């Protein structure tokens with residue numbers, strides 16, 4: 320037990336000493352990691368915002384399928400039940416001819432009785448879809464258009480949604496590429512820092528091995544060093560994130576209040592925790608790679 | 617205890633350092649290893665703590681074939697074999713005491729009890745008053761004695777000394793031999809490579825002589841020359 324504590328104390332002490340001796344490199348690696356993680360956070364926030372926008376706009380832009388007057392009601396009910404089961408479909412509502420007329424009246428002819436003028440109700444009944452995932456809208460619209468016996472026409476406010484979906488896709492691809500590149504850079508910088516630390520301590524390492532130190536006892540401090548660099552970099556990034564959130568979020572919310580930008584506290588908190596974990600993992604992996612490669616233990 | 621069976625070692629550059637060497641050293645024996653420079657003495661020592669591996673043959677230490685043990689088992693072997701290196705291998709950034717402590721710290725064994733071992737080892741090599749000096753502040757002989765203290769601090773059952781008197785004057789050489797004899801009397805097996813003719817001739821212990829990587833003499837109570 321005391322031997323284990325001794326080992327732990329040694330490993331931690333050696334790691335901190337190593338970081339301090341090598342402090343310029345350590346600082347560089349910490350900053351690189353922090354930059355990588357801030358970018359990751361920004362990307363995740365942007366991506367989340369875009370997704371929210373797509374969803375929100377998708378919700379507003381119902382698909383409206385106008386029902387032919389001669390369509391069989393049972394067939395329409397069947398189709399509606401089927402639509403409700405589809406993935407991405409939120410709500411399916413039937414608007415009767417009477418409802419349509421009432422809505423029309425409320426909007427345009429609040430004072431007068433239109434039926435009196437027109438003699439008959441010219442508005443079709445309709446099936447309206449509220450979507451959970453607007454990405455499935457185009458395919459669904461095509462399918463309903465094919466049912467010419469049931470529907471007169473199908474209206475989809477496709478343009479906005481499609482554009483948003485594609486922006487969101489592009490942003491996701493670009494963001495992913497950037498994250499991969501930055502992670503590679505952070506891994507490289509951390510691995511290199513550890514390589515230099517290994518080189519600086521090569522004499523110590525040789526003797527430790529000759530007098531019977533275990534592999535993990537030799538490796539331990541270096542892995543901890545890498546993990547520590549990742550952790551400190553991540554903490555910096557998380558602090559930057561929270562500061563930015565406190566400074567910027569109220570302004571953004573005020574400026575574009577109609578957009579559901581992800582600025583709520585729980586999102587930022589989760590993001591901060593996630594970033595710290597990523598930092599820890601990247602730091603550990605970077606140093607482990609280096610230790611495996613340059614330590615030969 | 618220590619058994620070599622038909623051991624050959626060729627370094628990557630083609631040098632045949634050991635050629636079909638067989639020998640057996642019993643527990644608690646005291647053995648001199650002699651032979652001209654380049655004969656293969658250091659190479660033989662490096663095989664014992666698996667610092668290097670032979671190209672053929674087997675090396676048994678305490679009944680374990682150390683040429684066959686896994687990486688994970690090497691530390692266990694090295695904790696049983698104390699080695700005094702010909703080139704000392706001291707850490708320049710550490711004081712004499714820290715160099716000796718380093719052995720115990722490397723295995724997580726350094727604590728209140730074992731820190732007394734450090735004091736004792738330093739006293740045995742008469743370096744107590746130099747404990748806080750760094751290697752570059754020491755004479756060659758003092759550095760050598762630091763290396764000895766480091767090799768004995770863990771009280772290994774096997775002590776291998778590679779030319780431990782190479783840098784010592786007559787009197788200090790004899791002090792060192794007395795120390796090794798004492799450690800041997802306390803129960804350790806001692807193998808000492810040396811060029812010190814006077815010591816070997818006076819001690820009359822078992823002498824193994826190698827030349828060009830071959831054992832050419834193995835004699836109980838022998839002298840430096842056959």
Ligand SMILES: Nc1ncnc2c1ncn2[C@@H]1O[C@H](COP(=O)(O)OP(=O)(O)OP(=O)(O)O)[C@@H](O)[C@H]1O
Nearest residue numbers: 627628629631633652653654655656657658659660
């Ligand atoms: N790492 C190495 N790589 C290649 N050749 C080596 C290596 N170490 C030793 N040799 C060669 O192996 C032979 C035996 O060397 P070794 O160090 O075992 O001799 P030694 O008996 O200890 O000599 P000395 O009395 O001078 O210390 C020598 O010819 C030497 O040049």
Ligand SMILES: [Mg+2]
Nearest residue numbers: 657658702778
């Ligand atoms: Mg030698």
